[in-house]
Amino acid sequence: MAEVIGEILLPFLGTTLGAACVFVTGGALHEKVQRVLTGFAAGVMVAASVWSLLVPAMEQAADMGRLAFLPAVAGFWLGILFLLILDRAVPHLHQNSNQPEGPRTWLKRTTMLALAVTLHNIPEGMAVGVVLAGQMAGSETISVTGALVLSIGIAIQNFPEGAIISIPLRGEGAGKGRAFLYGVLSGAAEPLAAVLTVWAAGMILPALPYLLSFAAGAMIYVVVEELIPEASAGAHSNLGTLFFAVGFSVMLALDVALG
Numbered sequence: 045m046a047e048v049i050g051e052i053l054l055p056f057l058g059t060t061l062g063a064a065c066v067f068v069t070g071g072a073l074h075e076k077v078q079r080v081l082t083g084f085a086a087g088v089m090v091a092a093s094v095w096s097l098l099v100p101a102m103e104q105a106a107d108m109g110r111l112a113f114l115p116a117v118a119g120f121w122l123g124i125l126f127l128l129i130l131d132r133a134v135p136h137l138h139q140n141s142n143q144p145e146g147p148r149t150w151l152k153r154t155t156m157l158a159l160a161v162t163l164h165n166i167p168e169g170m171a172v173g174v175v176l177a178g179q180m181a182g183s184e185t186i187s188v189t190g191a192l193v194l195s196i197g198i199a200i201q202n203f204p205e206g207a208i209i210s211i212p213l214r215g216e217g218a219g220k221g222r223a224f225l226y227g228v229l230s231g232a233a234e235p236l237a238a239v240l241t242v243w244a245a246g247m248i249l250p251a252l253p254y255l256l257s258f259a260a261g262a263m264i265y266v267v268v269e270e271l272i273p274e275a276s277a278g279a280h281s282n283l284g285t286l287f288f289a290v291g292f293s294v295m296l297a298l299d300v301a302l303g
Contacts, residue, residue, distance in 0.1 A: 048176055051195040052238045055172060056231050058199030059165075062206025063227025066214050069207075076283055079275050081204030083284035086271035087291025088201035089168070089263045095299045096194040097171055097260035100178070100186055104253040115253035122254070123167065123261025130163055131269065161209050161230035164270060167262030168198050169234035173241025174255040180242070181252070193302045197295045202231060 098116050105112040135149035135156055144156055175194050178186035210227030214220060241255070275284025 048180065048242075051176060051191055052172060052235050052242075054195040055168060055198040055202050055238075056235045058202030059206040059231030059234070060228050062203040062208075063210040063224050063231075065207040066210040066220050066223045066227065069211055076281065078208060079277075079281060079284040080287045081208055082271050083275040083287035084291035084294075085201040085204055086267045086275060086284075087288040087293070088197050088295045089267050089271070089291075090288075091292045091295030091299070092171065092194055092197050093260040093263045093267075095296070096175060096190065096197070097256045097263075100175075100190075101253040101256035101260070104178075104256070116257040116260075119254035119257030120261035120264075123258040123263075124265050126258070127163070127167065127262045127265035127269075130166070131265075134159055134163060160270070161205060162233045164263075164266035165202075165205075165231055165234040166237045167259055167266060168202070169237025170241045170255075171259035171263060172198060172234070173238035174252070174259050176238070177242045178252050178256070189302050190299075193298050196302075197298055198234075200294065201291060202234075206231060 098120070101116040101119065102112050105115045108114065132146060135144055135146040149156070172191075172195055175186055175191045179191045206227045209230050210223040213223040213226055218226070241259075244255075272284070272288075275288065
């Protein structure tokens with residue numbers, strides 16, 4: 045049980061350490077650095093969606109023969125639609141944007157920026173939770189090491205996410221303590237989503253392929269709707285693309301070397 049708790053909290057630790065960068069850096073995050081961090085996070089999330097979620101989902105449904113892709117496709121689309129609904133229902137604001145999304149609100153800019161990161165931390169928490177649920181249930185397609193690899197990968201990409209929230213908030217005038225707190229709180233939804241998913245998946249294990257691909261769809265939605273546009277915004281630059289490839293490669297290497 046201690047190992048499971050550790051794997052649930054590991055991604056949150058990544059966010060917390062990233063947010064702590066506000067104490068050792070200036071009050072602004074250079075545009076190129078932000079592109080690098082965002083592209084890296086996107087690459088990790090795409091690789092994790094494929095190897096840690098969609099591939100195991102199809103392996104779980106192998107007894108369906110040529111139709112083994114159906115649970116993966118169905119769950120993937122449910123995840124996409126779930127994030128689409130959240131995206132429209134929760135007021136939030138993306139980095140480098142002055143146009144809030146979701147319903148009208150009087151929330152402060154700093155709060156909406158934190159909500160934007162919280163939204164895409166939910167599918168990451170779900171991904172960790174559903175993989176842990178499969179591991180705890182003795183699934184042959186999900187190993188203890190595989191669950192650990194996913195937690196490590198998401199923790200690595202959460203580090204820049206924490207910094208992307210806290211450092212710009214400091215640059216906008218927030219105190220270091222407040223900026224750090226917002227960065228930490230933006231990741232708090234992740235362990236909560238993981239715990240809830242472990243509990244739900246434990247009750248409906250036959251639906252595990254759908255839950256795995258659901259988390260993948262939700263993560264891909266975040267990558268395409270938020271991270272890739274942020275990594276390529278403004279003057280043309282290949283930095284976001286290059287570090288997308290770096291993040292993708294890191295997750296691929298972890299999956300093969302540790303899995």
